[in-house]
Amino acid sequence: MAGHSQFKNIMHRKGAQDKKRAKEFAKLTREIIVAAKSGLPDPAMNPRLRGAIQDARAANMPKDNIERAIKKATGEGEDVNYEEMRYEGYGPGGVAMIVEALTDNRNRTASEVRAAFSKHGGSMGETNSVAFQFERVGQIVYPTETAAYEDIFEAAAEAGAQDVQSDEESHTIVCAPDDFSDVRDHLTEMYGDAREARLAWRPMNTTPIDEDQASTLFKLIEVLEDNDDVREVSTNFEVSDEVLARLTA
Numbered sequence: 001m002a003g004h005s006q007f008k009n010i011m012h013r014k015g016a017q018d019k020k021r022a023k024e025f026a027k028l029t030r031e032i033i034v035a036a037k038s039g040l041p042d043p044a045m046n047p048r049l050r051g052a053i054q055d056a057r058a059a060n061m062p063k064d065n066i067e068r069a070i071k072k073a074t075g076e077g078e079d080v081n082y083e084e085m086r087y088e089g090y091g092p093g094g095v096a097m098i099v100e101a102l103t104d105n106r107n108r109t110a111s112e113v114r115a116a117f118s119k120h121g122g123s124m125g126e127t128n129s130v131a132f133q134f135e136r137v138g139q140i141v142y143p144t145e146t147a148a149y150e151d152i153f154e155a156a157a158e159a160g161a162q163d164v165q166s167d168e169e170s171h172t173i174v175c176a177p178d179d180f181s182d183v184r185d186h187l188t189e190m191y192g193d194a195r196e197a198r199l200a201w202r203p204m205n206t207t208p209i210d211e212d213q214a215s216t217l218f219k220l221i222e223v224l225e226d227n228d229d230v231r232e233v234s235t236n237f238e239v240s241d242e243v244l245a246r247l248t249a
Contacts, residue, residue, distance in 0.1 A: 027231050028056045029069045030102045034082050036073030047181035054184075054193045080104050085229075087113045088131060089124040092216040093209035095237040096130040097122070098201050103229040112227055120220035121213075133236060134201040137162075138180030140173040140187060141196040147171075152191075159186035170195070174202070203236030211243045218247060 031052045039046040043053050049070075056066050072080075085106055087099040103109040114124045142152065144166065152171045153164045161175040161183050175183045177199055184197045209217065217237060224233050239247075 023226070023228065024059055025056075025061050025065060026228060027102075028052070028059060028061055029065065030082055031231065032056060032066060032069035033073045033080070034084070034102055036070050041070050041074050047185075051181070051184060051197055054188065054197055058193055058195055085109060086127065086131075087124060088127060088129050089117050089122055090130065091117070091122040091220050091235065091237070092120065093207060093213035093237070095207050095209060095213075095217055095235050096133045096203070098131060098134060098232075098234040099224055099230055100232040100234075101227075101229045102231055109227075109229040113224065113230070116220060116223045116227070120223065121216050122220055131201070133205060134203050134234065136177050137200055137202050138175040138177055138183060139196070139198055139200040139202070140175070140180075140184055140194045142171045142173075142187070142191060142194050144168065144170055146191050155187060155190050156183065159183040198232070200232075201234035203234075206236050206238035208238045211239075211246065214239045214243055215247055 032049065035046065035049040035052040038048055041049070043050040053066055082102040082104055083106055085101045085103055087101070087110065089097055089099075091097050099113055101109050101113070116122075117124050140161075146152070147155075149164070149166045149171065152166070152173070156164050156173045156175075159175075159182060160179045161173045163174040165172045165174070173183065173187065180199060184194065187194065214237065217235070221233050221235070224230050
């Protein structure tokens with residue numbers, strides 16, 4: 001029975017991973033469609049589409065899927081219009097949260113996001129009710145084995161980046177939103193596709209929370225990120241390494 005239980009657990013985990021992968025591909029497909037519709041369907045002439053394709057490749061999305069998404073944006077296949085939405089509010093412990101979505105039904109998405117906040121001790125706010133606590137930046141992340149900090153810093157500075165922050169796992173390059181495409185493309189030429197390249201909301205201050213609040217907040221983030229319409233969740237929470245280790249064990 002122990003062996004059988006272990007097998008079932010492994011299969012359950014694999015199923016969960018496959019489901020998560022399919023959901024990630026669906027979200028990447030939406031981003032490619034929206035990016036292709038926002039300009040020319042040629043990545044060489046459309047920086048947003050170029051970035052969306054890079055994100056898809058970083059997630060190991062098949063080339064056929066990427067090409068189908070671009071074709072769908074140009075009118076081949078079912079025509080679906082996605083709208084970019086931003087929701088703001090506070091989570092457990094007064095944590096500021098920004099939820100970005102791509103949706104074909106704004107009423108459905110707003111209702112689902114509001115329900116997630118309510119169920120997990122949070123509350124939705126008006127647009128710009130918490131955005132003032134964040135700074136909009138371009139963020140590009142490479143694994144540390146890509147290059148030495150000094151080399152990454154020099155390349156990023158050359159491209160016009162504002163800052164490079166490194167730890168044991170990654171180099172994070174930060175730049176102004178208007179410089180994002182140029183910095184990303186310059187670094188891609190030198191080091192290949194980044195592990196992550198996106199416009200992000202960086203908190204200008206943080207809100208400390210305890211273990212109970214963190215536990216509920218993580219459940220809220222998980223529910224939001226599991227929503228097909230949600231593409232990004234940004235927060236300003238701060239929690240100790242000990243609490244984080246316990247909650248993610």
